[in-house]
Amino acid sequence: MQRNLFEEDHELFREVAAEFNARSVAADYADWDAAHLMPRELWTAAGEQGLLGLAVPEEFGGAGMPDYRFRAVLDEEFARANHLAVGLAFHLHDDLVLPHLLAYGSEELKQYWLPAMVSGEKVTSVAWTEPGAGSDLRGIRTKAVRDGDDWLITGQKTFIGNGISGDAALVLARTDGGTGRGSRGSFSLFMVEKGEGYTTGRQLDKMGLKASDTAELFFDGVRVPARNLVGEAGRGLEYAAGQLPQGRLAIAVASSAVARTVYEATVAYTKDRNAFGERVIDFQNSRFALADILTEVEVTESYVDRAVLAFNEGRLGAADAARAKLWASERVKSITDRCLQLHGGYGYILEYPVAQAFLAARLLTIFGGTSEIMRDVIGREIAG
Incomplete structure (x- = not known):
């Protein structure tokens, strides 16, 4: 059965994705799998080839291609080359963090994060799940408390892809003062840089996709500037x-x-x-x-x-x-x-x-x- 999803532009992009897999990934992928970690150079190489942040507008350094068929092409090429861990790492960065910044981030956040994420200079992760809360995000216990012009974040996250290699995490935290299940209006999202104080715990040993690192993150009163709040407080969920x-x-x-x-x-x-x-x-x-x-x-x-x-x-x-x-x-x-x-x-x-x-x-x-x-x-x- 012939597929009719893709057009000429998508097939031209496929050639770029296939060449990236051949030149920048194939020779070393087995070593990354053994090390449970991909080098940062891979991200900057992907940025140079225009493979990151496809939906990011040109004003922020992106390709301005919100057509999701281009992302589908990229996934197909990672699968065809058996470089599935690279596809997962890019997914966390492009399909989870970026959409939140594009939809809800302030102009200041966009100016700071988007160009660096498109170039591969900044690698991001999604810090939502916790030891006691996976699919049920209302069960998270990580708290963010307002302190003057900052927020103080305390808690623990787990199963965080790009947790070791990443520079920052999109953190979901309770902002209602509670520690258990809460209403949908009780949570907020923050972009938190590793340099602002969170620490990385042990690297988790997964069944597969080992080249994509996964870790625990710990927040012990991490001070985050209020400008790093994504959107409005209380609307995180x-x-x-x-x-x-x-x-x-x-x-x-x-x-x-x-x-x-x-x-x-x-x-x-x-x-x-x-x-x-x-x-x-x-x-x-x-x-x-x-x-x-x-x-x-x-x-x-x-x-x-x-x-x-x-x-x-x-x-x-x-x-x-x-x-x-x-x-x-x-x-x-x-x-x-x-x-x-x-x-x-x-x-x-x-x-x-x-x-x-x-x-x-x-x-x-x-x-x-x-x-x-x-x-x-x-x-x-x-x-x-």
């Missing part, structure tokens, strides 16, 4: 909810891209691999499995492509994005499992892309809101 569709669309796009890449790699493997005197693909079971997988891949692509176009037109609501993420992430989890099975013993060896994709895909039903949360969002819309 409202802002987060407003930008969730983009974050969840990004996960759906990545899921679709990984599913297609793993399927194609598995077809190639089963054509090349022999068993009992025949190619693996010549067994009926293999062909049936691949027929099911291809159908799911194409259905997923069509569904996610439609969501991308809806986002471009401003029509992708919270439940729409939840459905796209739920479907695509659950499909890629299943597809990578079945493709690994078709690889036999080689599928269990980490040097094979299917093994790495299997581990990476497992995150996608959890990250950005678990599948259970997605079902709840969708179910509440159904119930009215």
Whole structure:
């Protein structure tokens, strides 16, 4: 089935993304994976190639390309090159931090942050989740208390991508004085620089996507200037909810891209691999499995492509994005499992892309809101 999502400009951008993967990532990616950390030079190289902050207006140094199809192209190329950890790191920076600054940040914040984020000079992370609060952000305990012209932030964050390598975090904190669950008007967002006093805890050892560092962050009365407040105080959850569709669309796009890449790699493997005197693909079971997988891949692509176009037109609501993420992430989890099975013993060896994709895909039903949360969002819309 032919896709009709992309146009000539997107394919030209694909060439740039593919060249970046070949020149700046491929030779050293395995070393970064072993070190659990990507070098800062990768970010500046991406900035020089115009791969960061695609939606940022030209006045702030960006490309001024809000068309999300360009981001989809980038994700597809990271998947095709098996550089999934780079795609995740860029997603945190581009699909979670940047939209909040663009939508709610003051002119001063935009002038300070956007050019540096586009160039790769500043790497950012999203510090929302905590040891006792993951998908349920109303359960966070990190507090921000006003102190003259500043805010004092105290608390702990965990599962923070780019936490080690990043220069700053978009922090969600309670500003109602409480320490437990609160109303939606009780939280605020702050851009907090590492130099302002938060400390990085241990680097977490993940199942997959190891080259993208993940860490704990600690805030012990960190003094943050009031100018670093993003938008208005007390509206943090409202802002987060407003930008969730983009974050969840990004996960759906990545899921679709990984599913297609793993399927194609598995077809190639089963054509090349022999068993009992025949190619693996010549067994009926293999062909049936691949027929099911291809159908799911194409259905997923069509569904996610439609969501991308809806986002471009401003029509992708919270439940729409939840459905796209739920479907695509659950499909890629299943597809990578079945493709690994078709690889036999080689599928269990980490040097094979299917093994790495299997581990990476497992995150996608959890990250950005678990599948259970997605079902709840969708179910509440159904119930009215």
